[in-house]
Amino acid sequence: MSSLEPKIDPPAPGGSCPGATHEHGHALPILHEIRHALERLLAGGESTCIDLHSMPFGPGDLERLTAVLGSGEVQARVEALGPTLIRETAIPGVWLVDYRSLEDQRLSYQIEIAAIPEILRPRPEDLAESLGVLEARLAESGLDATPNASPPSS
Amino acid sequence: MRKRPDKTLGESLRDHGLSRRGFLKLCAATASLMALPPSMVPAIAAALEQARRPSVIWLSFQECTGCTESLTRAHAPTLEDLILDFISLDYHHTLQAASGDAAEEARFQAMEENKGRYLVIVDGSIPGPDANPGFSTVAGHSNYDILMETVEHAAAVIAVGTCAAFGGLPQARPNPTGAMSVMELVRDKPVINVPGCPPIPMVITGVVAHYLVFGRLPELDGYGRPLAFYGQSIHDRCYRRPFYDKGLFAESFDDEGAKQGWCLYRLGCKGPTTYNACATMKWNDGTSWPVEAGHPCLGCSEPKFWDAGGFYEPVSVPLTLGPTTLLGAGAAGAVVGGGLATLARKQRKEEAGARQPVTVDELEQKLSTTPP
Numbered sequence A: 001m002s003s004l005e006p007k008i009d010p011p012a013p014g015g016s017c018p019g020a021t022h023e024h025g026h027a028l029p030i031l032h033e034i035r036h037a038l039e040r041l042l043a044g045g046e047s048t049c050i051d052l053h054s055m056p057f058g059p060g061d062l063e064r065l066t067a068v069l070g071s072g073e074v075q076a077r078v079e080a081l082g083p084t085l086i087r088e089t090a091i092p093g094v095w096l097v098d099y100r101s102l103e104d105q106r107l108s109y110q111i112e113i114a115a116i117p118e119i120l121r122p123r124p125e126d127l128a129e130s131l132g133v134l135e136a137r138l139a140e141s142g143l144d145a146t147p148n149a150s151p152p153s154s
Numbered sequence B: 001m002r003k004r005p006d007k008t009l010g011e012s013l014r015d016h017g018l019s020r021r022g023f024l025k026l027c028a029a030t031a032s033l034m035a036l037p038p039s040m041v042p043a044i045a046a047a048l049e050q051a052r053r054p055s056v057i058w059l060s061f062q063e064c065t066g067c068t069e070s071l072t073r074a075h076a077p078t079l080e081d082l083i084l085d086f087i088s089l090d091y092h093h094t095l096q097a098a099s100g101d102a103a104e105e106a107r108f109q110a111m112e113e114n115k116g117r118y119l120v121i122v123d124g125s126i127p128g129p130d131a132n133p134g135f136s137t138v139a140g141h142s143n144y145d146i147l148m149e150t151v152e153h154a155a156a157v158i159a160v161g162t163c164a165a166f167g168g169l170p171q172a173r174p175n176p177t178g179a180m181s182v183m184e185l186v187r188d189k190p191v192i193n194v195p196g197c198p199p200i201p202m203v204i205t206g207v208v209a210h211y212l213v214f215g216r217l218p219e220l221d222g223y224g225r226p227l228a229f230y231g232q233s234i235h236d237r238c239y240r241r242p243f244y245d246k247g248l249f250a251e252s253f254d255d256e257g258a259k260q261g262w263c264l265y266r267l268g269c270k271g272p273t274t275y276n277a278c279a280t281m282k283w284n285d286g287t288s289w290p291v292e293a294g295h296p297c298l299g300c301s302e303p304k305f306w307d308a309g310g311f312y313e314p315v316s317v318p319l320t321l322g323p324t325t326l327l328g329a330g331a332a333g334a335v336v337g338g339g340l341a342t343l344a345r346k347q348r349k350e351e352a353g354a355r356q357p358v359t360v361d362e363l364e365q366k367l368s369t370t371p372p
């Protein structure tokens, strides 16, 4: 299961699952919540995260929600403690973030309303160390090892 | 398996080579697991960084191992994460490699080294102090003696599953083994009940994660259940609720209503009087849950659920409310529905003392008169 697409199961064949072909109306309140979150993002840059795991969705609700949100231009994958799949929706600033375990099972499924999803930004502590990492890799590479190399500018 | 909880969780995770993004992800998953909003992630990260893995002793008494089965199917976090990173599981006679004297020695050592700080998790009910101790023993000792000895210096006890929490199946009438729940026996320690037959795996790990993150026990309801998972009824979070509110009920398992996915109340759904997280956390990695599969909720996380009348009979309602009033109440919506549930719940509690066992004859008679 290495597809970047968060899994959207097709409707059950022949409606064998009771209510599978019916809508349960639980997508609409989430869409309203996204609207309010977008307004806050536009007004003051405040980002919001909605955990879809805790929603009382019936069969078809999640599919309906993701269908309305659509697909945007960006897809990303973070490899840390198993994959995390990030997909931009057709609405800029609204992202689907699918946290998966090492065994590729879903740990959490969230909607982030933000310029960039948090998991994609480098952690501030990592950023603080990045110059040091570059120096170390440079030293290791041997490219910098000539005796007459100019000293690093200060 | 044994690893002393001397490092903070942050240190131990870094030793495992976990990146900072990985840690952020762990915190996001943990928030989700504890039914906390994602805005809590920074606070959870700060707490998990400093947390120390508690020593856990798991005792199994009169049980079917379903609760351990449920936990080993937990995927968030996996059992390996839980054992290696979140807790130090020092004794679990089904899962541990050691057996016999070595196993019992591990229990004593964990108790000695972590006096006053270790957690005891119990699954299964216990033949009470007045019952024949021979009904259930481990290494020749009665369940009662082992429980009392182990909880003496524990920080808290977590009763996992309806048997440990409320007596469960062993305590169903006529309760031949004199089975009692943990909270009936342990009076001087905090007892957290995580009922369910079995409990949702993520709820078991969520309670342990809560203790780890906040260093204290979660807020509990009147039955000692964590409110984060048992604070709302199945009925309040059920996706079929709009049908209940409109008075649209399936009358049999294959009628048009059942096919349309209508409310299962008339088929015996105990959702209105049952407090559990199935409607949102679901089962089998979030795939589905009983009501979504077309079967009524049996009420497995409530006290006395085995003796609470037929699984396929509607929740008992006060006699003053006839079926017509009930239908009206259904149509009137959430407020009345909630009140009705409270009434039914109260009445059930009162009735619980006076219930009679059902004989095989009665059962057969019922089956032959009930339309298919």
Ligand code: SF4
Pocket: B234, B235, B236, B238, B239, B240, B241, B242, B244, B262, B263, B264, B265, B269, B270, B271, B272, B291, B297
């Ligand atoms: S009675 Fe059962 S099926 Fe009907 S709405 Fe309540 S929980 Fe859902």
Ligand code: SF4
Pocket: B196, B197, B234, B274, B275, B276, B278, B289, B290, B291, B296, B297, B298, B299, B300, B301
């Ligand atoms: S739906 Fe009801 S009976 Fe089934 S597991 Fe959940 S609480 Fe127990």
